Amino acid sequence: MKRDSNLSYSFTNAATETATSNLTKSLMQHCNRYKGGDTGRGSSQLATTAGLFLLSCVAMWLSLRGGVIWPVIFLWLPTGGLLVRLFIIQHDCGHLSYFKTRKANDTTGRLLSLFTVTPYGFWRDTHNMHHAASGNLDARGIGSIDTLTVREYKALPPLPRLIYRLYRNPVIALLIGPPLHIMLIQRLPIRSTSIFLPGYKTVSTKKTWRSILGLDIALLFFYGGLSLIIGATNVALIFVAPVVTAAWIGGWLFYIQHQFENSYWAKTSEWNFQEAAVMGSSYYKLHPVLQWFTGNIGLHHIHHLCSLIPNYKLQECLDANEDLKKINVMTLHQSLRSIPLALWDESKKAMISFRQYERMRPTSAE
Numbered sequence: 034m035k036r037d038s039n040l041s042y043s044f045t046n047a048a049t050e051t052a053t054s055n056l057t058k059s060l061m062q063h064c065n066r067y068k069g070g071d072t073g074r075g076s077s078q079l080a081t082t083a084g085l086f087l088l089s090c091v092a093m094w095l096s097l098r099g100g101v102i103w104p105v106i107f108l109w110l111p112t113g114g115l116l117v118r119l120f121i122i123q124h125d126c127g128h129l130s131y132f133k134t135r136k137a138n139d140t141t142g143r144l145l146s147l148f149t150v151t152p153y154g155f156w157r158d159t160h161n162m163h164h165a166a167s168g169n170l171d172a173r174g175i176g177s178i179d180t181l182t183v184r185e186y187k188a189l190p191p192l193p194r195l196i197y198r199l200y201r202n203p204v205i206a207l208l209i210g211p212p213l214h215i216m217l218i219q220r221l222p223i224r225s226t227s228i229f230l231p232g233y234k235t236v237s238t239k240k241t242w243r244s245i246l247g248l249d250i251a252l253l254f255f256y257g258g259l260s261l262i263i264g265a266t267n268v269a270l271i272f273v274a275p276v277v278t279a280a281w282i283g284g285w286l287f288y289i290q291h292q293f294e295n296s297y298w299a300k301t302s303e304w305n306f307q308e309a310a311v312m313g314s315s316y317y318k319l320h321p322v323l324q325w326f327t328g329n330i331g332l333h334h335i336h337h338l339c340s341l342i343p344n345y346k347l348q349e350c351l352d353a354n355e356d357l358k359k360i361n362v363m364t365l366h367q368s369l370r371s372i373p374l375a376l377w378d379e380s381k382k383a384m385i386s387f388r389q390y391e392r393m394r395p396t397s398a399e
Contacts, residue, residue, distance in 0.1 A: 105271070131344075311360055
């Protein structure tokens with residue numbers, strides 16, 4: 034399993050598979066030392082992030098009250114970044130890693146749903162399904178971006194093939210899709226499944242209804258009440274715009290964490306959880322300021338290897354292991370190369386673009 038040295042850890046000895054297996058086991062043992070929540074650190078991070086978020090919202094309201102719009106526009110981006118950080122905290126609560134007790138995690142996660150507008154219970158279940166089967170070609174369809182193999186794409190009838198191309202188009206996948214999903218699709222109590230991979234994993238209808246409709250009602254009362262107090266237009270400017278901004282940031286992060294050239298996909302018979310976690314997740318090396326706003330989620334290979342590590346321990350886990358610093362490293366500039374990638378080429382063991390697919394000879398695409 035030779036990997037691109039610009040993006041990944043490179044094995045060059047003859048016993049590649051053994052080396053990979055030994056490495057992932059060693060990394061798992063290392064990561065397990067950092068799992069588990071810390072009430073003090075978690076409370077401090079939550080208070081700081083929520084405090085800055087609410088302070089920014091108050092500043093926007095005071096500006097609107099004074100008839101000045103430009104500070105509001107200026108604050109949309111940092112407020113959206115703080116919302117991403119709040120979502121990462123909610124995300125950790127869903128893994129039961131943020132605080133020590135399940136009650137503290139679930140309570141915090143549900144409260145944060147009012148700001149992230151993401152149904153905590155439903156998202157927690159689907160996201161954990163994503164973790165349990167990430168990189169498994171036989172367990173796709175929920176909690177992740179739909180990815181077809183070259184063979185599957187070629188076998189599609191013309192209309193589904195066109196729909197998939199539209200679905201994977203960067204404008205739809207990265208600009209239109211994330212806000213649409215966060216603001217609208219998550220409001221609908223539907224059994225989430227893939228339109229391209231029928232029959233794949235789904236979730237309980239009862240749990241879906243309870244989680245999604247419960248949050249919908251809470252959002253109606255919370256933002257409806259705020260609208261009566263400060264006005265619907267002000268609520269939209271203060272809260273909706275940062276949510277859309279956060280959706281764009283979060284959508285990009287979710288995309289780039291698994292959609293890169295030398296990612297990992299395998300059939301169940303060959304799939305390995307540890308290898309999929311390490312080799313199928315990127316280490317998105319961001320500027321410290323961007324890493325702070327994104328709650329260290331760019332250290333995604335560590336997160337997938339041990340989801341019980343809270344975000345505030347990921348950096349120290351990375352710093353203590355030289356191998357983790359070399360695996361699937363991707364800078365902001367390098368990540369832009371992944372935008373066109375849309376299909377998994379099983380023969381090359383790599384993601385390719387539609388343009389690359391069109392250039393392939395018919396025999397190689399079969």
